[in-house]
Amino acid sequence: MGNRRPPDRDIAPVAQRVRIRYARRGRLRFSSHRDFQRALERGIRRAGLPIAFSAGFSPHPKISYANSAPTGAASEAEYAEIGLTAAWDPEAVRAALDSALPPGLDVVDAVEAHTSDFAQRLEASHWRIELVDVELPVAQAARDAFWAAGRIEVQRMAKSGLRTFDAREPVAQLQVEPDSQAPCVILKAVVRHVTVTVRPDDVLAALRRVADLEPPVPPRVTRLAQGPLDEATCTVGDPFAPDRRG
Amino acid sequence: MSATVSEHLDTRASLRAGRDVGASHFDRLEPLLARISKPIQYVGGEVNSVVKDWEDATVRWALMYPDAYEVGAPNQGVQILYEVLNGREDVLAERTYAVWPDLEELMREHDVPQFTVDGHRAVGDFDVLGLSFATELGYTNMLNALDLAGVPVHAADRLGDEPLVIAGGHAAFNPEPIADFLDAAVLGDGEEAVLLITGIINQWKRQGRPGGREELLLRLARTGSIYVPRFYDVQYLPDGRIQRVAPNRSDVPWRVSKHTLMDLDEWSYPKAPLVPLAETVHERMSVEIFRGCTRGCRFCQAGMITRPVRERSITGVAEIVEGGLKATGFEEVGLLSLSSADHSEIADIARNLADRYEDSQTSLSLPSTRVDAFNVDLANELSRNGRRSGLTFAPEGGSERMRRVINKQVTEEDLIRTVTTAYAAGWRHVKLYFMCGLPTETDDDVLQIASMAKEVIKAGREASGRRDIKCTVSIGGFVPKPHTPFQWASQLDHESTDARLAKLKDAIRSDREYGKAIGLRYHDGKPGIVEGLLSRGDRRIARVIEQAWRAGARFDGWSEHFSFDRWMECAQSALSDDEVDVDWFTTRERDRTEVLPWEHLDSGLDIDWLWDDWQDALEEIAVDDCRWTPCFDCGVCDQMDTQIQVGPTGVTELPMPGIGVPSCATPLATTTQSVTRQDASKTNGG
Numbered sequence: 001m002g003n004r005r006p007p008d009r010d011i012a013p014v015a016q017r018v019r020i021r022y023a024r025r026g027r028l029r030f031s032s033h034r035d036f037q038r039a040l041e042r043g044i045r046r047a048g049l050p051i052a053f054s055a056g057f058s059p060h061p062k063i064s065y066a067n068s069a070p071t072g073a074a075s076e077a078e079y080a081e082i083g084l085t086a087a088w089d090p091e092a093v094r095a096a097l098d099s100a101l102p103p104g105l106d107v108v109d110a111v112e113a114h115t116s117d118f119a120q121r122l123e124a125s126h127w128r129i130e131l132v133d134v135e136l137p138v139a140q141a142a143r144d145a146f147w148a149a150g151r152i153e154v155q156r157m158a159k160s161g162l163r164t165f166d167a168r169e170p171v172a173q174l175q176v177e178p179d180s181q182a183p184c185v186i187l188k189a190v191v192r193h194v195t196v197t198v199r200p201d202d203v204l205a206a207l208r209r210v211a212d213l214e215p216p217v218p219p220r221v222t223r224l225a226q227g228p229l230d231e232a233t234c235t236v237g238d239p240f241a242p243d244r245r246g
Numbered sequence: 247m248s249a250t251v252s253e254h255l256d257t258r259a260s261l262r263a264g265r266d267v268g269a270s271h272f273d274r275l276e277p278l279l280a281r282i283s284k285p286i287q288y289v290g291g292e293v294n295s296v297v298k299d300w301e302d303a304t305v306r307w308a309l310m311y312p313d314a315y316e317v318g319a320p321n322q323g324v325q326i327l328y329e330v331l332n333g334r335e336d337v338l339a340e341r342t343y344a345v346w347p348d349l350e351e352l353m354r355e356h357d358v359p360q361f362t363v364d365g366h367r368a369v370g371d372f373d374v375l376g377l378s379f380a381t382e383l384g385y386t387n388m389l390n391a392l393d394l395a396g397v398p399v400h401a402a403d404r405l406g407d408e409p410l411v412i413a414g415g416h417a418a419f420n421p422e423p424i425a426d427f428l429d430a431a432v433l434g435d436g437e438e439a440v441l442l443i444t445g446i447i448n449q450w451k452r453q454g455r456p457g458g459r460e461e462l463l464l465r466l467a468r469t470g471s472i473y474v475p476r477f478y479d480v481q482y483l484p485d486g487r488i489q490r491v492a493p494n495r496s497d498v499p500w501r502v503s504k505h506t507l508m509d510l511d512e513w514s515y516p517k518a519p520l521v522p523l524a525e526t527v528h529e530r531m532s533v534e535i536f537r538g539c540t541r542g543c544r545f546c547q548a549g550m551i552t553r554p555v556r557e558r559s560i561t562g563v564a565e566i567v568e569g570g571l572k573a574t575g576f577e578e579v580g581l582l583s584l585s586s587a588d589h590s591e592i593a594d595i596a597r598n599l600a601d602r603y604e605d606s607q608t609s610l611s612l613p614s615t616r617v618d619a620f621n622v623d624l625a626n627e628l629s630r631n632g633r634r635s636g637l638t639f640a641p642e643g644g645s646e647r648m649r650r651v652i653n654k655q656v657t658e659e660d661l662i663r664t665v666t667t668a669y670a671a672g673w674r675h676v677k678l679y680f681m682c683g684l685p686t687e688t689d690d691d692v693l694q695i696a697s698m699a700k701e702v703i704k705a706g707r708e709a710s711g712r713r714d715i716k717c718t719v720s721i722g723g724f725v726p727k728p729h730t731p732f733q734w735a736s737q738l739d740h741e742s743t744d745a746r747l748a749k750l751k752d753a754i755r756s757d758r759e760y761g762k763a764i765g766l767r768y769h770d771g772k773p774g775i776v777e778g779l780l781s782r783g784d785r786r787i788a789r790v791i792e793q794a795w796r797a798g799a800r801f802d803g804w805s806e807h808f809s810f811d812r813w814m815e816c817a818q819s820a821l822s823d824d825e826v827d828v829d830w831f832t833t834r835e836r837d838r839t840e841v842l843p844w845e846h847l848d849s850g851l852d853i854d855w856l857w858d859d860w861q862d863a864l865e866e867i868a869v870d871d872c873r874w875t876p877c878f879d880c881g882v883c884d885q886m887d888t889q890i891q892v893g894p895t896g897v898t899e900l901p902m903p904g905i906g907v908p909s910c911a912t913p914l915a916t917t918t919q920s921v922t923r924q925d926a927s928k929t930n931g932g
Binding site for chain 1: 288290291292571577
């Protein structure tokens, strides 16, 4: 752009940061992260929130996102942080955004940010994987084979090409439960967030690898929680807890 | 016949699947979505989408834009009709789009019917399937959707409760190539037409459906403004030309006329446009600032068939923008029309909207502007916030002579002056749009595009004192269209088009001083020949379309899906028993006596005027715009009993929103003063 400078604008500073937890439910689990970004930005405008913008030629709304669930997976625990130019009651932000977003993109919680290490607090995810038309003993045997293995290499196509990585070690817990709506079993997995994120699909690929577990119907996947991992109990805690105390 | 295409099935898809008519099929679609790309486009649930109870409506429309969701969802026409129809209590309207081959394959395997994205209802369950054809290249997608819906593709085979298949949009001004597949076609503006059709269906249903489907179609045809192809027969001469097109019953009219909506301010749509979750080609709050164009560019079908010019007032525009931004949260406003800077109040509209939204990070865009310095001022106004993409101008023809032929009245001097202003004002990139293959065109006319581009760069470097300025030349192949003065013209064959473009490319690339500053974008000439075949074809082309679809043609507007060879093979085989072939429909020039396939369809344009204008084109005589010169009798206003509706309204300032309702004393209370052509010519001293 040569000698052109961004026009002089009064850029209102960020007065408050609000962290939101949102759910991606039902048919809108098929929205991608980019789809959600656009929906949220427009939802913020519809809701009339005093969103802060970056400076420069093309100002962007001040929103940052934590690691999002893959397209097609539902989630009860996605996180974003919004910079506002005026202080609002977090619950009012939540309610305004929730009603501005389409049903299925539901804002379920909001806190004012008092801490700075939020992303680091998202140490692990708790996933629920529904396997339709899979018998309980079959699933149980597969789980046991998975658990007994020290390392299970799986492959996934990434933007940079085919990646090979271990899908076993990051899994802190894997449980099999019968579902009330048999024939269906539920896998519950607690997975640590590591450099190459192990997704539910990778866990399923690992189960296929070690035990030939091949669900006849594409499994429905839901992220139930994201947050700090209690290694002793293998439970995923509330990442907003330090902010609530603040 | 391909095995991928199902045989006709009599029962509705919903009944076959063991569920009620109007029931959702989402549970059957959902497992398939996990296995395809971009599933979000099929799930609906957009902000401002509507799902009504099936039983509460008496007339139910499925609206289709026959292309992928990312192209179809932003379509202004479909969105307006969706709102107009759903605004009626007893009417229900949902949307459906063409599904990509990955989902199509799974739908056929699992017997999931063509569905609407709103309620995931089977398209075959609706009363009407209304298709909007912006281009002829959507025809195969229509056949595929019908087949996936379990609806017979031939109208003659639809004997029962299948939806009425009705085409609209610009391509519907010659629906003859798809006449065998249509129950009806509507020419012109859709807002009132869909309500007219709804009313007729409603009454027929309440009466207990007397006379069945035939009677319903007859009632539509008798209006004189809905074309029902089955009530018209085409006879051919031994040499393949049409002898005549005539009604086959005495109670339908000989000619069918187009719909023209008068007073756009009475139709403030869209009020709450859809906000797609999926990424689409246009993501903005679009408002049509006027409809119609009388610039008289001879190649432009849109300009010819949408006459007369009808403006929305400055206050009408502002209301739609304000309401639409609130309802959508869009970051951009698009002021749409065929030539946006021609609005009589455009400067005030642009300034007021720019003032109003300056602090809200909302940008304004003005697609379709002409080549004049005024538009650079306007563009500066619209880019106050600092964002400057390229400025686009469309000289269309490379030489002065060519521009007289096509009646695009802009001189090279105008263009150089305009781009100089733009480069001096800080723009660095100008895009120029041209056509190749225009009537009477020679290699030299096209090569002058290169010299014009070089002059642009030269002038730009001088004006800005910089060397980093750029110019992109985009070239589209000209396709003669029905209801234009060029409807008789010979289309340039694709080999000649390609050869001419290659010469142009050489002329630009070989220039060491300017070549690197000029970008060239163009497509080969082959798709244009298929578009030409479908544009000026007659009912015999239906066989070609059907064969091409059965052989796998879909998404013909997408280069990665389009196969020229498949189309040509299908045309050869489908037309083997006829006197005619692809060249006959495309590269052959017609004479005045030939009956054109669309002559019984009335766009309001007087055919003698069109012919005279064609002769003027050949003699390189230009024609003025009737908004500021006397009427030149194109025929539309007389024929259709319409008139030009242009401002100014006298309103120059808009109150900031939310500051209260203006009192009656303010100019805001002034109603639009429509200036008829006569008045306009007086005020302009014409």
